[in-house]
Amino acid sequence: MVDAASRIAREPFGRLPDGRAVERVVLRGMHGFEAGIITYGATLQALIVPDAAQRCDDVVLGYDDLAGYLDMRKFFGATVGRYANRIANARFVLDGAEVRLAANNGPHALHGGLDGFDRQLWQISEIEDGPEPAVTLAYSSADGEEGYPGRLDVRLTYRLTGPMELSLVFAARADRPTICNLTNHSFFNLEGATSGMDILDHRLTVAADHFLAIDPGAIPLSEPPRAVSGTPFDFRTATAIGARIRRDDEQLRHGKGYDHNFCLNGAGVLRLAARLEAPRSGRILELLTDQPGLQVYSGNYLDGSISGKGGRLYRQSDAMCLEPQRWPDTPNRVDFPSARLAPDSVYQHRSVFRFVRAGETQ
Numbered sequence: 001m002v003d004a005a006s007r008i009a010r011e012p013f014g015r016l017p018d019g020r021a022v023e024r025v026v027l028r029g030m031h032g033f034e035a036g037i038i039t040y041g042a043t044l045q046a047l048i049v050p051d052a053a054q055r056c057d058d059v060v061l062g063y064d065d066l067a068g069y070l071d072m073r074k075f076f077g078a079t080v081g082r083y084a085n086r087i088a089n090a091r092f093v094l095d096g097a098e099v100r101l102a103a104n105n106g107p108h109a110l111h112g113g114l115d116g117f118d119r120q121l122w123q124i125s126e127i128e129d130g131p132e133p134a135v136t137l138a139y140s141s142a143d144g145e146e147g148y149p150g151r152l153d154v155r156l157t158y159r160l161t162g163p164m165e166l167s168l169v170f171a172a173r174a175d176r177p178t179i180c181n182l183t184n185h186s187f188f189n190l191e192g193a194t195s196g197m198d199i200l201d202h203r204l205t206v207a208a209d210h211f212l213a214i215d216p217g218a219i220p221l222s223e224p225p226r227a228v229s230g231t232p233f234d235f236r237t238a239t240a241i242g243a244r245i246r247r248d249d250e251q252l253r254h255g256k257g258y259d260h261n262f263c264l265n266g267a268g269v270l271r272l273a274a275r276l277e278a279p280r281s282g283r284i285l286e287l288l289t290d291q292p293g294l295q296v297y298s299g300n301y302l303d304g305s306i307s308g309k310g311g312r313l314y315r316q317s318d319a320m321c322l323e324p325q326r327w328p329d330t331p332n333r334v335d336f337p338s339a340r341l342a343p344d345s346v347y348q349h350r351s352v353f354r355f356v357r358a359g360e361t362q
């Protein structure tokens with residue numbers, strides 16, 4: 001419920017098969033801007049954004065009810081962990097000891113394993129009303145869950161930090177050495193989740209001079225990052241996603257389109273990583289992050305088998321994922337930025353989804 005002066009609503013969103021209640025928290029900003037978060041998977045279930053003509057639409061794919069999230073694991077809006085992206089052969093060595101994980105992507109581990117953080121019920125630990133409404137969710141991952149060593153206590157705060165700006169702050173502590181790599185896995189269509197339009201004419205800019213080439217299993221090749229210059233992966237200036245996605249390029253074949261890590265310029269500080277522009281609605285998403293990588297995924301495996309919001313069938317290129325994170329397979333690559341988390345350290349990750357409209361400046 002919510003009163004007239006409140007910027008927050010809290011409401012039921014169904015029950016899990018074991019009877020536990022799932023809740024939905026809505027954070028309300030300006031101009032109709034709203035973020036709806038459910039406790040199952042700490043998921044961004046809805047993101048309502050006005051367009052250039054003041055019309056508001058939900059711009060993230062997902063489901064209208066809990067049943068969809070339970071039936072089909074597609075990571076729509078979910079919090080992904082304990083390790084986002086892939087770990088080759090579902091194993092790595094940590095401090096001299098081999099760690100074996102649950103393999104759920106062929107021989108590899110993907111997005112935390114068979115029952116990652118996206119499949120867990122998070123707890124609401126704090127709700128803050130006022131000019132910057134926020135909700136903090138918490139989850140404790142047990143030692144050995146999906147094969148990962150150590151207990152990991154995670155907190156994630158969703159906060160409206162501007163009129164049309166949603167900030168995500170992740171923090172995690174472990175009781176023994178482990179690895180940690182968390183992200184939000186929202187699928188964006190800035191024309192609207194039920195618009196029936198694809199994202200191939202969305203214009204994308206990524207602040208990266210290099211990307212990671214992959215093998216057919218989407219594992220980074222044993223080579224240094226490749227320069228984007230002269231390739232279909234050069235988004236240093238705004239380019240339509242569909243402009244080069246059908247080129248005869250080995251990397252596009254391996255990813256079935258774009259499904260690659262971009263090595264972001266700068267490190268450790270919050271900076272502009274990507275900008276996504278929708279030509280018809282005039283909505284513009286600016287993604288800021290302090291993470292070293294950005295997984296860019298063009299919805300290549302959406303095949304029309306999923307019925308989402310409003311009964312829409314989700315098809316290839318119906319959405320774009322921009323996932324700030326550590327680089328894939330980092331635990332097996334000493335030349336990549338480390339994902340090791342020691343007991344005396346705190347994992348931290350901050351990302352911001354900031355929206356503007358064509359003709360406006362932030």
